[in-house]
Amino acid sequence: MPPHATNEGGVFLKLKNGGQKIKLFAYLGIAGLAFSNVYESVSLPSPLDQDLKKDTPSQEEFTQASTAKCTAKQLQTVQKQLPADDCKAYSERPYTQNCSLTYATKCPQSTWIEEYYKKLHSHRLSEVPKNDMNPFVGIFIGCNKGMDAIDAMRMGSGSSFFDKHKWKEAMTTVGQTKVGDGVCNQVNSPQFQLPIPTTTQEPSLSKAQLHCIEASPKTYLALSKSSSSLEYSKNGFITTHAAMSKEDGTTRFPNPEAGVENNGMANCKRNPSNCVEVSTYSLDTYVKENLPQNVSINLLSIDVEGFDMDVLLGGVDNTLHRVQYLEFEYNWMGSWSEQKLSNLIQLLDKEFSFTCYWPGFNNSIWRITGCWLDHYELRYWSNVVCVSRKIAEAREISESMEKLFSGLIANAESTSA
Numbered sequence: 001m002p003p004h005a006t007n008e009g010g011v012f013l014k015l016k017n018g019g020q021k022i023k024l025f026a027y028l029g030i031a032g033l034a035f036s037n038v039y040e041s042v043s044l045p046s047p048l049d050q051d052l053k054k055d056t057p058s059q060e061e062f063t064q065a066s067t068a069k070c071t072a073k074q075l076q077t078v079q080k081q082l083p084a085d086d087c088k089a090y091s092e093r094p095y096t097q098n099c100s101l102t103y104a105t106k107c108p109q110s111t112w113i114e115e116y117y118k119k120l121h122s123h124r125l126s127e128v129p130k131n132d133m134n135p136f137v138g139i140f141i142g143c144n145k146g147m148d149a150i151d152a153m154r155m156g157s158g159s160s161f162f163d164k165h166k167w168k169e170a171m172t173t174v175g176q177t178k179v180g181d182g183v184c185n186q187v188n189s190p191q192f193q194l195p196i197p198t199t200t201q202e203p204s205l206s207k208a209q210l211h212c213i214e215a216s217p218k219t220y221l222a223l224s225k226s227s228s229s230l231e232y233s234k235n236g237f238i239t240t241h242a243a244m245s246k247e248d249g250t251t252r253f254p255n256p257e258a259g260v261e262n263n264g265m266a267n268c269k270r271n272p273s274n275c276v277e278v279s280t281y282s283l284d285t286y287v288k289e290n291l292p293q294n295v296s297i298n299l300l301s302i303d304v305e306g307f308d309m310d311v312l313l314g315g316v317d318n319t320l321h322r323v324q325y326l327e328f329e330y331n332w333m334g335s336w337s338e339q340k341l342s343n344l345i346q347l348l349d350k351e352f353s354f355t356c357y358w359p360g361f362n363n364s365i366w367r368i369t370g371c372w373l374d375h376y377e378l379r380y381w382s383n384v385v386c387v388s389r390k391i392a393e394a395r396e397i398s399e400s401m402e403k404l405f406s407g408l409i410a411n412a413e414s415t416s417a
Contacts, residue, residue, distance in 0.1 A: 067355065067389070070371035077412050078366055082358065084375035091378050094332035099380040101330075101358065104366075107184035108359035108383050112400040113299075113325060114155065114192060119396075121158035122195040134393065135207030137295055141244045141283075141311055142303035143212035144261060145171060146223050147186035152299060153237055155192040157208035162237070164191040166230060174229040175222030177258040209236035211290065215243035215253045215278050215304075222258040238290075243280045245307060246314040253278040264305025266334045282314030287322075296391055297323045306334020309344050320352045324394040326386040327359075332379035341384075342377055345369060354386040357401060367405045 087099035136156030154162040220241040252268040268275040308328040348354035
């Protein structure tokens with residue numbers, strides 16, 4: 001049996017007998033899950049009313065605009081902003097992180113999605129809540145200390161009940177975890193700024209949910225205890241102890257002290273002495289057992305130390321076509337060492353209608369889909385974000401991202417003219 005998440009701070013885990021049927025995935029040239037059917041788009045009602053959407057283009061117009069190829073001039077501009085020189089020079093030593101892709105995207109500021117949710121919650125607070133509004137659903141795979149996940153739940157639910165400062169205190173005292181600053185200083189960075197309420201009550205917490213999936217045993221235990229102590233577990237913050245990959249089974253996973261970062265399955269090949277058996281599930285299995293069949297997934301975040309593409313391949317049958325916004329890491333470690341980013345970008349574009357970008361700082365964002373440069377294939381730690389062109393609720397986010405990219409390129413071209 002796959003994992004069954006509960007709202008009481010944990011999950012019941014039982015191993016599935018046997019694994020999924022695996023076929024050669026010719027499109028990628030590697031072993032992966034085969035497609036079982038052709039997907040229809042998931043088009044759920046937008047939570048914004050028609051007045052806010054009256055200028056939204058038709059689905060056909062929207063899709064065509066989002067997948068337009070960059071012109072030669074635009075590619076030249078991107079090449080100047082994300083130069084290949086360091087990436088090529090250090091390609092044999094990617095662990096040095098000397099590449100423009102790492103410089104630009106290592107700790108991105110995703111202002112486009114934050115602004116969308118600020119606008120969404122302002123609209124909800126200014127009117128009588130409607131029963132047909134779709135509740136927020138998020139999935140964080142590689143949840144680590146939970147800082148980003150808690151902030152995402154705050155953003156998605158629109159409630160100050162979820163608070164990073166309280167979470168840090170709970171992880172320190174109840175979870176007995178040494179909470180450092182984090183690679184991107186998540187502990188000290190400002191949490192999502194909610195709009196000022198115009199009603200006496202905040203949005204209901206009863207339906208919003210975020211699945212915080214963590215493979216490290218001690219970190220998971222700290223997450224579970226902290227969530228229960230704050231009663232987050234009773235309000236949709238669901239902690240799950242599992243590793244995620246292409247198929248169900250078990251794997252060896254490091255067992256360091258709670259909260260230690262940069263540990264993944266690849267570590268056990270180099271140093272197996274401090275590793276333990278952990279149940280592994282495909283994304284499709286987890287979603288099938290823990291989410292209603294046709295619920296849209298607002299946010300899917302993957303940070304699994306080099307096995308991100310494996311996780312995504314485990315969601316090709318029933319999950320990826322339901323995802324509005326996706327973020328994952330590109331890397332030189334783990335399965336990425338034998339996988340190509342170009343293949344994944346093409347898969348996400350052609351089969352699931354995702355447009356992908358390099359996310360940066362200060363509203364900087366560079367489109368990857370239709371704007372490929374050869375040095376993107378060089379493997380360095382970097383971040384990628386993708387947005388659905390098919391799901392109605394994601395249109396405003398997609399338009400905002402494309403507008404930022406177009407403006408960044410146009411501004412650079414006008415400056416150099």
